[in-house]
Amino acid sequence: MNTEVIQDQLNKKVLDSLAEFIKKPGLACSSDVWRQRGSEIPTAALMLGVNVPDHAMTFRSLCNLLQDSVTPFVVSVHAKECAAVKLLIQKVLEQLMGRGVSVDEEQEDDTALLQKTQCTISALCQWYKTVTKERRRQENKCTQVSPKRKENLAKNDLPVVVIFKDFEAFNSQVLQDFILICSRYTQELPFVFIFGIATSPSAIQHRLPHSVSSLLCIEVFHSLSCTQHLASVFDKLILNSQFPFKLSSRVIQVLVGIFLYHDFSVQNFVKGLQFSMLEHFNSQPLSVLCCQKHEALLSAKILSKQNVERIRHLPSFMRYVETQEPQEQVRLLTNDEHVKEVCQKLLKNLHTYHKNYYPILQCLHSLTSSLPKFPLGKHIRELHVSCIEKNLWETEEYDSALQLLRILAKDELVAALRSCAEILKSANTKRMQNVLQQLEDFLGRLEALQGVSSEDSSGNGVVSAKMEYQRTDLFQLQKTLLEKESRRTKRMNPFEVLRSQVIDFIDSLVREYLTPAEFQPLNEVCYYSSSGVLRQRLNVTPRTSIQAALTHPFYYLKNESLKTNTGTISSAAPDLCIVYKLHLECGRLINLYDWLEAYVTVMSAAEDQDTNSEECGKFDSLKHARFIQAVSEMEFLGFVKSTKQKTDHVARLTWGGC
């Protein structure tokens, strides 16, 4: 799955405009001498949104783009590396000069000398001059450039782009000093800054005082918001019949939930998708059938006996068997070859189901996405989830959506149907072409009505205006709808008749094609549905797992002797677990000696009952040592810490327990 390509496409627009911006200043300066913006450093403030994990990719592609098309002098700095101005300058110099050296080997001794002397921007200035001179000479030597272009080259030198990846995290003093220093050299060194800002443009004003920000000529660029980003990734990867691998509704809900509730990171979403794919192919042996159609058919022919048995145990297949005639049922349960044949047929059905499902889903979404209050969801993913989860037409939301559709004004209806027709054109199955034909037929009839029903459309206009007015109250809406319904039975004009036909047609389409995937036989082959595993893996809870490990060591160690019923403390458990369980019974301050006593009691209870008291003393030093080790492990895990409030006591850092 080539998600990077998709992401690149999405970012292309903003990145291109950025590249344009960086190319521009050289020209602007020469043409607009009057402006005297000499000392202003052109600066692009790139608004990236709070999804910080995704930024790395954007910056990588930005760097590549700039290096390919604008200038080789691109530096990107991270706040972590630049705690002081000196370090920041050093970083910039290292990246620039290091790159220069690798390009041009003659200058190696030269730059080495520079690095030995001083790490300043003036040194960079010298280096830049020599490099550009060299470059120009080479260009003149290599190709006989046209005089006009030569002039152009002479005029605008290649800019030096400094990218501040995480603007917010930079120390503002460092930034101010760096900008002040750079502004002194703008005449010789054409700097361009790019600030990667996660929050809002006002962050610049919060960090830089006026005396510094007046040295910058800031332009703001907005990248695509992460929700739009997600929507397009979702469109391309999940709502697509091309990929045989599918997600069940629960899994989608988990992934989207992580995205919306936790991080806004598309990259993490894609990683989750990849993980679920791995998990699916790993855990489901029948996933051999989850591939492109012809390959799937081939592998269905050569299914092993074991896999055939597995197919028979699939719930969806069992359901399918139950619907067959008794004779057929017997054959399906006994004859392997027959199962394979049926399996091929079912796989074919599954593929056609998918091919028809997505166009109709998109049509329904385009019809309902403009309705007030979005009864079927604002995003197509919500619609998709509810479609594959249950019978859509049995839900209340669907009813209300259809009712709203039934009172759509004519021009809205025509526009919606047009967009549906567009979507269907790209679908290339026979049935979809059929549907398209019918749809176009409806469209034609609607248009033919144009002349006839001019006064009707005005009547509808009133209705829709009324709708707008009552949008706030669903109850009222329902009432008016019912009224409308009763009135319509009395007197229907040709448009209304046609409209109800169209809606019925759409309803029939939904009932035919948008059946839940769970009812499709063999859906387990393609659909990954263990959302619990996914949640456990992606949305980890370190604290609960540590607590689980300490209270129920069997959970992780799988040692039979550790199996205990809750509430008791087994002495076979690791020392740490015993100490942990004992400490749960204490208050905020724990007396170490009492704790040790309790520990020894537990330990000796396990040992043979007949140990006399003398031997106890002998073992004590060993137990003592083990106890001390366990306590220090507890301290390391952050459950207790030493305290000065009371001697021989430690403080508990967690609360709760008994």
Added chain:
Amino acid sequence: MALIKCPGYPEDTLRSLAERLPCRETQLATLLALMGQPDQYSYPSVFIYGHRATGKSHVVLSIMKDLELPHASVDCVECVSSGLLFHQVLSAFFGPDAAALLPRCPSLSDFVRLYKQMSSNSPATQTRYIILDRAERMRDMDFSLLPALLRLQELVNDNVTVILLSEIVWEKFRPNTGCFEPLLFHFPDYSKAELVQILSWDHHPSYTPELYASYINILLGVFFSVCRDLRELRHLAVLNFSKFCEPLEKGEAKESDIHKLWKNIEPHLQRAMQTVYLREVSSVQWEQQFFFSPLPVVLSAHAHIELPYYSKFLLIAAYLASFNPARTDRRFFLKSHGKIRKTNFLKKHEKTSNHLLGPKPFPLDRLMAIFYSVVDSRVAPTASIFSQISSLVTLQLLSQVGHDDQLDSPKYKCSVSLDFILAISRCVCVCVRLYRYQYYKFLNDTQPYI
């Protein structure tokens, strides 16, 4: 214009210099008088101070450049170590070879020694000048550096003068007793008439200077009350001039119709007033806005930040933890808090608003406790919840108090405003007001008057 005379310097250069430095003739004359003839010893150190954009560096550097005096101009911001300063001075006076002789981490005495050595080889025929711009930064450097530079003439036994430029008065510099007092010299702010004179200098080549001068007059009429910074005014003048000329280019008005032009430009200037000093719109974007939309979109209006769902709640919880006293938590966040006596709850001595006192630090535990009571659904304490806290810190919406490497019980502060929180809580349908101690106190205080 009073002719400036100074023996030892070519007269026509002086005249052109005076022409290039409008409204600074007196300062120029005084400086030249101070410097004396090129071969005479000058005062060891001069301290020039004045507000931003009063022409301090410009005047000094123009004198140096036009009269071709030997000088080293150093910006102290650039000097992250004193070694860099020495390096720049030496290479300006004696060439880069001399500067290369400096050891790796040069001390002051290294510098003095090397300077002496070099100046004995090539003694000064003219006074050498060391110009230190933004001298206030020197205070952060080595404490002995400033006193030594003030007496550099004595130390190196050479005809050298140190000129310090700063925006701060000398009283804030004075290192300790016994330090050499430099000559203090103040550059006053420009008056309105002077600003007009200077701004009229960069008139557009395709229009008459008179028109530009009248434009500047209009501009200053609007902005002079809020902004006297020459640089900012210049920026504004450039930004809005094309708008001013629009009727002229369309042929709707002539250059003499000043009133008509004023009517045209005035609303735009009023609007530009809102963004003085902000520089949030680049000049290019500013011009484009006039073509596309009648009202420029002010960028600070975009202050809304989209956050993940739980991050919003975390931020709300952080805000409440920062501004509510900890003892009121029981009242606000516990379902069955029991009866808490009102007098106890609302302490009289907390007269001042919590907002005036600023956010208070709170431990992580308290944040999480409030978070769980604000969020209505059950949330598992997953790793991503905790990583959201640290990402809020990197976005500087929260700030961590104390050491970064504090593992047990880190403390945070909320660094966003009430408006921001109210906007967020509107998104997630939480009534922050119900939880705000300040709000309760307000109600209680106003009740007697209602």
